[in-house]
Amino acid sequence: MKQRFYFSVILLMLSLTAFAQQIEVKRFGLANQFIAAADRINDYDGDPCAVIKIQGAKIDSVSGAFEVRKFGAEVWAYMTDGDRRLTIYKQGYEPKSVVFKDYGVDDVKGNKVYLMTLFAPELVKQKLFVGLHGGVNFSTAGLGVGYGSAKWVTGFHIGASVTYKFTDIFGASTGLYFATRGYKYSDVNIVNEKGDFQFLDIPVMALLHFDLSDAVALQIQAGPYFSVNVGGKVTADFPWTSEKFSDKYSAFQVGGQGGFKMIFAKHYAIGADYQHGFGNYEGKTVSVNVGYIF
Secondary structure, X not given: OHHHHHHHHHXXXXXXXXXXXXXXXXXXXXXXXXXXXXXXXXXXXXXXXXXXXXXXXXXXXXXXXXXXXXXXXXXXXXXXXXXXXXXXXXXXXXXXXXXXXXXXXXXXXXXXXXXXXXXXXXOOOOOEEEEEEEEEEEEEEEOOOOOOEOEOEEEEEEEEEEEEEOOOOEEEEXXXXXXXXXXXXXXXXXXXXXXXXXXXXXXXXXXXXEEOOOOEEEEXXXXXXXXXXXXXXXXXXXXXXXXXXXXXXXOEEEEXXXXXXXXXXXXXXXXXXXXXEOOOOOEEEEEEEEEEEO
């Protein structure tokens, strides 16, 4: 049980850290250019500085440089001879520390020109999305050693989602759902045992968004979910049984969830998800859903 709990925590941490907005260095190296006399700068020792011309993304500032100048969308970072790193800053993004040797340049040489090309995905205009979803569940459960395999049963779920998009591609999703799940089981010792339960689920998932066309988008998401039982019973014909969920299992369950959604015209969603519980109930659920995103 502890191992499963730790695994769920790791899933949550990965989900939350996957969305950090990051600046990417696409290219960095020596350029076949020279510094015009009017643009040359010497350091405090009177030695000529190297110039790193930063292109490809608008940035706010650079640290680690002797001097920084802006020429339109291009930023020139003047570096002293032998410098080996700098840090780039852009509002809304993590600072990018660039170690030159990671790109095949041990250090910069005075009076030389270097080109650095950046990529920073632009933030989306609308960041927060709320959706309403509902659909059909197909669920079963792991019943422990010696029980064999339970059969799948049909239920439903309904609820609301909240999605926050950090960039056009990366986001986070959570929500609150009411779901019915259960199982059926029989063997030579147990006749017609049935679990019929109700849960409140809270998924916390990382999200990838891909625009397939102007009207169609694909979202893929994965992460842990947290669930609490709010009703239902285990019943059997023989031996006769009528027990609450909490009489046999922990009322709080955790697990992993993954799935996808196809979004049409920015509002209409069709998707599917799979849940695998890590608690002592060890529920397994496949769901198909439709929804509306505001």
